[in-house]
Amino acid sequence: MSENDESAGISRRTVTKAMAWVVPAVAVAATVPIVAASACNDFNPENPCPxxxxxxxxxxxxxxxxxxxxxxxxxxxxxxxxxxxxxxxxxxxxxxxxxxxxxxxxxxxxxxxxxxxxxxxxxxxxxxxxxxxxxxxxxxxxxxxxxxxxxxxxxxxxxxxxxxxxxxxxxxxxxxxxxxxxxxx
Missing domain, CATH: 2.60.40.1890 (PCu(A)C copper chaperone)
Structure with a gap:
């Protein structure tokens, strides 16, 4: 199968390009809950803002x-x-x-x-x-x-x-x- 074979569906190049964008997005998204968890919250009894x-x-x-x-x-x-x-x-x-x-x-x-x-x-x-x-x-x-x-x-x-x-x-x-x-x- 060639790299740009239309009959095979999505090309390997397209998958590779998509992965280059997905990995950084996952890494950035993973840091958001950590930041949110360190902030106090009046509605979070584990970490209240007194x-x-x-x-x-x-x-x-x-x-x-x-x-x-x-x-x-x-x-x-x-x-x-x-x-x-x-x-x-x-x-x-x-x-x-x-x-x-x-x-x-x-x-x-x-x-x-x-x-x-x-x-x-x-x-x-x-x-x-x-x-x-x-x-x-x-x-x-x-x-x-x-x-x-x-x-x-x-x-x-x-x-x-x-x-x-x-x-x-x-x-x-x-x-x-x-x-x-x-x-x-």
Missing amino acids: ITLSGTGCKLPGNSNSIYKGYAFRLVIANPTGATITVNVTSATLDGNSLGGIRVVNLNDGSSQGNPFTVPPHTTYTAALLTQNAPNSSNGALSITYTVNGGAPMVANATIPSAPPINGNSCSTFNSTEKGYIAAQ
């Missing part, structure tokens, strides 16, 4: 609170798994600038959590991420990097369009009870 940022926050200016020259950002912390997880916030930046020390306050009951902190199984609560000794008081792109149970770093991002001072009525991110919890830190 921190979700609301995109809102207030400044902690001057000596207005015991924690000052920082921010209070609203977030939700969730653990959909059946086991306690440990969350360690490794950095918090605003427009690439470090926001200094970090503390988490459970806004449901006012309890303070250091860093790292644990989240009981099947628990979701609203919290405030408090920072201290920020280099300036700007608004911008908030980025929080953290690990769960010492695993690979995860990142939560949000744009903070404004961050008014926490004292007074201009900060509507937190109600008066929540502001009291924050001030007690």
